[in-house]
Amino acid sequence: MTQQGNDIGLDGLQASADLRQVIATLCMVGRDLSRRIARGPLGGDLAGAVGSNSGGDTQKELDLIADEEFAAALQDGPVRWYASEEREDVCELNPRGTLALAIDPLDGSSNIDVNVSIGTIFSVMPALDDSQASFLRAGTDQLAAGYIIFGPQTALVVSIGHGTMMYVLDPQTRRFEPVHPPMTIPQNASEFAINASNYRHWDKPVRAYIDDCIAGDTGPREKNFNMRWIASLVAETHRIITRGGIFLYPRDSRKGYERGRLRHVYECAPIAMLVEQAGGVATDGSDRILDRVPQSLHERTPFVFGTADKVHRVAAYYDLPGEEVGALFGNRGLFRQ
Numbered sequence: 001m002t003q004q005g006n007d008i009g010l011d012g013l014q015a016s017a018d019l020r021q022v023i024a025t026l027c028m029v030g031r032d033l034s035r036r037i038a039r040g041p042l043g044g045d046l047a048g049a050v051g052s053n054s055g056g057d058t059q060k061e062l063d064l065i066a067d068e069e070f071a072a073a074l075q076d077g078p079v080r081w082y083a084s085e086e087r088e089d090v091c092e093l094n095p096r097g098t099l100a101l102a103i104d105p106l107d108g109s110s111n112i113d114v115n116v117s118i119g120t121i122f123s124v125m126p127a128l129d130d131s132q133a134s135f136l137r138a139g140t141d142q143l144a145a146g147y148i149i150f151g152p153q154t155a156l157v158v159s160i161g162h163g164t165m166m167y168v169l170d171p172q173t174r175r176f177e178p179v180h181p182p183m184t185i186p187q188n189a190s191e192f193a194i195n196a197s198n199y200r201h202w203d204k205p206v207r208a209y210i211d212d213c214i215a216g217d218t219g220p221r222e223k224n225f226n227m228r229w230i231a232s233l234v235a236e237t238h239r240i241i242t243r244g245g246i247f248l249y250p251r252d253s254r255k256g257y258e259r260g261r262l263r264h265v266y267e268c269a270p271i272a273m274l275v276e277q278a279g280g281v282a283t284d285g286s287d288r289i290l291d292r293v294p295q296s297l298h299e300r301t302p303f304v305f306g307t308a309d310k311v312h313r314v315a316a317y318y319d320l321p322g323e324e325v326g327a328l329f330g331n332r333g334l335f336r337q
Contacts, residue, residue, distance in 0.1 A: 009175030010167060015160050018078035018098055019144055022124060027156055027176050029073045030120060030148035031169060033066055033106075037150045040115065047113035059086060062112055066105035066120065074101065080127040081134045083297055085266040090131040090297070099143070100127040100134035104266040107147070108232025117151030119234030123270035135265050135297060139290035145270035147234050157183065157238065157274060164241065164278040185280040189244025189307055193228045193236050201252035205317035206285070210248075233262065237271050237305075241278050246306035248314070250285055260284070260302035264294040268303045281311040286318045 008024045008031070015023065036043050046062040067086040071093065074082060080097030083090045085104040101124055108118035124144040128134045146158030154169040156176050163182035170177050192213050199207065216224040228245070230236055236247050251260045262268050272282035272289035282289045282305035292301065304314050 007175070009170075009173075009177055010156075012178050013158070013160070013165070013167075014162070015144065019124060019160065021077055022074065022079060022099060022101065023144065023146070023156075023158060025073050025077055026070065026120070026122060026146075026148065027167075027169075029066075029069050030150075030154065030156070031174060031176075032069070033120075033148075034150050034154040034169065036065075037062070037112075037118070041113075047109070058110075060106070060109040060112060063106045063109050067103075070103060070105055070120075081131045083135050083265065085263060085298075088298075090135070092131065098127055100125045100131075102135055102265045102270070104263070107234045107267065108230075111230070111232050111235075116230060116232060117149055117235040117238070118232055119147045119149040119238075121147045121234060121267055121270050123265070123273075132297065136294050138293050139269035139272055142269065142273050142290075145273035147237065147270070147274070149234050149238050151235065151238075155179075155238075157241065159274050159277040161273075161277070164274050183241050183278045185241055185275070185278045185307055186244035187307055187309070189240075189310075190223060190225045191228050191239075191243070191245035192225055192248065192310070193230070193240070193245065194248040194250075195229050195231070196227065198252055198254075201254050201257070202250055203252070203285075203318075204322070205314070205320070206248065206250045209314050209317050233267055233271065237274070240306045241274065241280070244307045246304065246310040246314070249303045251302040260300045262300060262303045264289075264292060264299050264301045265297055268301055269294075271303075272305060275305045279308070280306055281308045283311055283315060286315050 008027045048061045049058050063086055067084050071082055075093050078097045078099050079093050079101045081090050081100040082093045083102045104121040107121050111118055123142050125141050144160045148156050156167040158165055165182055166179040167176035168179055212219050212221050213225040240247055249262055268289050275282045284302045285304050304311055
């Protein structure tokens, strides 16, 4: 496996042999996927719907291709338990493996056909004898977390608990080369990311927070903000880690969204580790994501992350008495006529 690690790059990744092997394997599959994605419609109808997963989300052709390729590549390595957002249950890959891998093989697949950045999100934990218990634990137990983003550049963003590092795939050498120094979320940013079309469904604290942002320099924040929304968690995360800001996917009043929409195991826990290791904060709106213990593999959670002061401010809105938030909201409903 040493030769594989050298071929893929990842210079300076100070991980255990097993952990490094898993990350290198993920990068090898990611490297192949990047070529397939770059061909777009020349490679077939990768955005074609082929069914739905256990959570009711539409599966695209590329979702299933990515899932199968990751599982096959990891088959004989250190991964004992493989949990995928595209599968209902945990799969055992290698009974002698020491690690448990949770993966969203292709995040943001609704953007495949419009050539917007998509990616792979992964989380690695120590394998326990119980397959489900290996994943239903606090995010602080993660040994590593990361994502591969397929955009203008293909890049790996990864943490093994000592900061957040980025490796860019060099199109000439086909190696993942390190980008120095470690990534740190900028503290002064004026961007927020949320799907504003769901405004009427949000809790009052979220509405109040967004109203204050939109009020700009004439409102209580006394500062102008820009709104972003890509509908690709990997792309949103990459932007925020790179240039700061805040991302919000809150719970809301719609059926199926009462506990948020993003999956804790496959999306929120690994992104939370990366964000914290880059100096940011990640919560469910009030409480730290990495302290949460999911009760099921596909459990969903509200998710708020980004620059520390902005995330803490959202939590402060939730801490206000209901009648006080309501009064503030009544004066700030800028989306309403």
